[in-house]
Amino acid sequence: MKRRLAYGLTAGGLAVALVATGGTVWALDRFVIPHVVVDDVAAYEAGQSAVSPAARGAAGDTSTAIVTDTSYTSADASIQITTTTAGSGRDTVTYHVADLTLGDATALRAAFANNQVGENITALVSETAEANDAVFAVNGDYYGFRDDGIIIRNGVVYRDDGARDGLVFYTDGTAEVYDETQTTAADLLADGAWNTLSFGPALVEDGAAVDGIDQIEVDTNFGNHSVQGEHPRTAIGIIDDNHIVIVVVDGREPGYSRGVTMTELADIFVSLGARTAYNLDGGGSAEMWFDGELISRPSNGGERATSDILYIGG
Template sequence: MATTKRHRLHLWVAAGCAAVLAATGSAAAWALDRFVIWHVEVTDVSQYEADNSTVQPTTDDPATAELTDTSYTSGGTSITISTVTTGSGDDTLTYYVADVVLADATTLRSAFAHNQFGENITEKTSEIAADHDAVLAINGDYYGFRDTGIVIRNGVIYRDEPARTGIAFYLDGTVKIYDETTTSAAELLADGVWNTLSFGPALVEDGAVVAGIDQVEIDTNFGNHSIQGEQPRTAVGVIDANHLVFVVVDGREAGYSRGATLPELAQIMLDLGATTAYNLDGGGSSTLYFNGEVVNQPSNRGERATSDILYVAG
């Protein structure tokens, strides 16, 4: 019921804004359509995946679960949360690490805001996580901000518009950085891909920092903010098959955490043992959720709604 009310409220607000701003001309109408009004392509993601996925996700027995403020174990899945602070004064940097070992690759799943797929559909990371009984969640790639990229989630194709460097999570537990423009969603699915994310840049490949990451543009469309400089960050790294590390860096608050540059983020991932690492949506979106709580301090003084999450069900 709460989700339905949030959905209706969003539609009422969007409709009201459209009515008020209509008089300002086509530019305002375009901006509303581009950034505010929901464009729903799949109205019930859960049913869509049930109808189209050929893989049944593995679920740990909840009776075996052991949960503390900083750890979780259930069957072959384990999660350890830690906080790291370096520097002092205005140079202080604070970030949060989730070291994750998966019983099976399908234990890591994706979920969309309001259980719908399309552009501009957003919800807080914690709300999406709670709707899916997640014990751990991070914000995803904010696919709903754009209409490009290869989007495969939980073994189902949602979008096939190659545009940039992506990351693919395979059913055998391996994870690879790939060039979307050299393949297709169907080929990836046939090769055993379970999830893809389309943001970037790749931070670490073959155990080394990727050259030129401080010059990469992810989106060039109107409304995109630079991802360079010291910013809040979210990244995923690969230590081994079914062994991942998620990092959320806080930022934009002097004396607590200034944020990290992309080269700094890459070095953090290397220091944590990642041989492959990939940058996800950051800034106000950067959120780490564990055991029913937001662990970090998002830079908007509260969570910014986003379009998708990666999570481990608890």
Template sequence: MERNDDTPRESGKDRDTSPVDTGGKRWTRRRTRRALLAGGLALLLALGGTSAWALDRFVIKHVEITNASALESSATSASDSSTSSDSSTSSDSSTGDTGSTGATTTTATSYQSADTSVTISTVTTGSGSDTVTYYVADVQLSDATDLRSAFADDSFGENITEKTSQIATDNNAVLAINGDYYGFRDTGIVIRNGVVYRDEGAREGLAFYRDGSVKVYDETTTDAQTLVDEGVWNTLSFGPALVEDGETVDGIDSVEIDTNFGNHSIQGEQPRTAIGVIDDNHYVLVVVDGRSEGYSRGVTMTELAQIMEDLGATTAYNLDGGGSSTLWFNGEVVNQPSNGGERATSDILYIEEGS
């Protein structure tokens, strides 16, 4: 039978039978319990407030723009119309759409069309607990705007997430990697496919230009519209920059990115995602697996920079990593994400099939 009184069970020899003492002890216990209850309630209320804030900040979706692809398509059409009207030269009948000719060939590790070349390779170094495995997508394009970005659920905002594979499939991608997880934060310059979505400069960003060049820049010294006017097609806001002018950037093993509530250090041996440019319209996309002894331990930031440098990147930049690191090609996840499966993210970089 369940006991309803507050006094503990005691043996006969230990039980104090004094009415005065017993009453005093009970009164003291009740007062103590009331104090503990009041304190506990206050703590729960405080935790409740913190939990509500955390849920709102990191979990609850805040959708600012839906149907982002339609917005981008409209902006591109307007830009193309403006360019066409400004041109005083007529069409040359000898010039055609090179993308409309030539066969598209796809294998387990490659994709080739008239305008796009993708080659996937797997690299393993070391042995035992020092083994590192990473995947490289070598990408060559004839048009820099064929390197595109897409949002989870085709919507811009905070905490909107889908798996890389789902976003890639929805956008008819042949190749995709996770992006910078812009939706985790409310700062940074976010320009995607020529459209400005956010203009809150805060860190070192990466800008992809329509002419195929790529530059690391300080977000706090410019603004989004200036970048668009200068020809920027996409920006990424994570970092740090790994390679500049063909050499590893000093001090990257001490840089921290957004080490706020709920976000862990980016340092140490971790799964990684990075993008680099070898030459105009020639990119390398790298995903390093990690946290799996004997298969891949992950790499430090300096090791990641060295990988990018060895691949010939003149500029390289670190993207969201850890469980987010995913390389998707031709309908399949190529790497082995450290969570045992894909972790949902807010955005991807991708190459559309047929581009």
């Protein structure tokens, strides 16, 4: 029996729901049981990367890094984190902004849970961050809950099955929203793609909120249709080449933060000066982590395991 699950109900929560409602073996296999495709990502990327060492620049040079409670500065990247609270009572919204300026575009990296690629492979954001010596991390697009989308990470192709509007970051510091169904991973790599994200929708284009985003469904697959309503959110925006803002909105906690709609999320990015912004996985997955500490307040009361992160090495 098909069931429409609440936004953000992925792997762990889905397992409980299926068992409790007599879900089929097929559904458990598709959405819960891990299926490993690459069992050692570090080794695979070392052998497969289409990005030359010169194009990677100096990413990884943190010898002169300076860290405070809310900032990080190194040759690779500078990070400034701020927290904003607006409204009052049940209408209160709290969100966290990481303003990133990259010395080299490849300083913004992606990492997979447990150093593996496949479906339903998860770990806490903090675990994946620490395993990759990150100083800053947020949850990614939860690629492992889907079996489609174009997935390029750190210059390596992991999936080439266009399904929706994606976001691509190039090694020259540019980024754009694109239609996955109108290109291929090979073509993107040839153009210098470094990372792609496949979730959505696009929130901001040409510096303005996208019309109609409060009616968009990002998927038609089981369990993850609707991203509408007031929810915790993670999204990423581009202000200029190598200048990125990442926003994590806390939610589902009246009096502290109710969460935001898609339009409200877009408006935050417009206020930050983003010319482009793109929605990532949210709900209980929405999380910002910095220098060993949670910056955000996940709605589950603690971290939720996810399949991937975006991070800056420290």
